[in-house]
Amino acid sequence: xSTHSPNLLSRLSLxxxxxxxxxxxxGFAADVERLRREGWPAPVAPAPVVAPVAPVAPVAPVAxxxxxxxxxxxxxxxxxxxxxxLLQREARFIDFVQEDVQAYGDAEIGAAARVVHEGCRKVxxxxxxFEPVRAEAEGSxxxxxxxxxxxxxxxxxxVVGQPPFTGTLGHRGWRATETHLPKLGQxxxxxxxxxxxxxx
Numbered sequence: 237x238s239t240h241s242p243n244l245l246s247r248l249s250l251x252x253x254x255x256x257x258x259x260x261x262x263g264f265a266a267d268v269e270r271l272r273r274e275g276w277p278a279p280v281a282p283a284p285v286v287a288p289v290a291p292v293a294p295v296a297p298v299a300x301x302x303x304x305x306x307x308x309x310x311x312x313x314x315x316x317x318x319x320x321x322l323l324q325r326e327a328r329f330i331d332f333v334q335e336d337v338q339a340y341g342d343a344e345i346g347a348a349a350r351v352v353h354e355g356c357r358k359v360x361x362x363x364x365x366f367e368p369v370r371a372e373a374e375g376s377x378x379x380x381x382x383x384x385x386x387x388x389x390x391x392x393x394x395v396v397g398q399p400p401f402t403g404t405l406g407h408r409g410w411r412a413t414e415t416h417l418p419k420l421g422q423x424x425x426x427x428x429x430x431x432x433x434x435x436x
């Protein structure tokens with residue numbers, strides 16, 4: 237409803253027109269009387285314009301996150317150094333491997349290798365328990381069925397297609413079933429594989 241206030245001439249013209257309408261039109265006179273008695277009604281606020289609601293798109297199902305890619309596992313560094321230290325102590329393993337054997341004859345190398353072999357064997361027997369990966373005798377024929385453990389069996393030669401594979405067992409393999417490395421004392425430096433020796 238407009239809130240514009242008419243000027244004096246407009247109000248005078250309206251008053252004269254209303255005067256003659258009240259005299260000539262009883263219904264109009266009744267409306268004016270009612271307005272005077274009840275008062276002018278409060279302006280009605282226009283209804284708020286409601287914006288149309290856009291249709292809600294269906295929510296797509298959330299896809300499960302992809303499985304994490306397995307990361308390569310690192311062997312415990314301390315255990316590897318500890319084993320090297322044991323092999324050095326019992327078999328002089330590092331000394332033997334680091335030595336340039338080109339200048340030695342086969343007999344000299346063989347004699348040194350025997351000492352290294354005995355010491356290494358002692359370390360393995362004292363600190364590890366082993367069992368063969370395959371129970372069959374080496375040289376026997378066997379068939380690897382689909383789903384065989386590729387981490388435990390390595391297929392060599394002319395590998396074509398998918399299993400089953402039939403071949404000859406060249407090596408039974410080894411699996412460690414127990415490990416008995418000694419406990420390290422507090423503050424022990426495992427990176428020192430062999431102490432330097434000073435003779436007094």
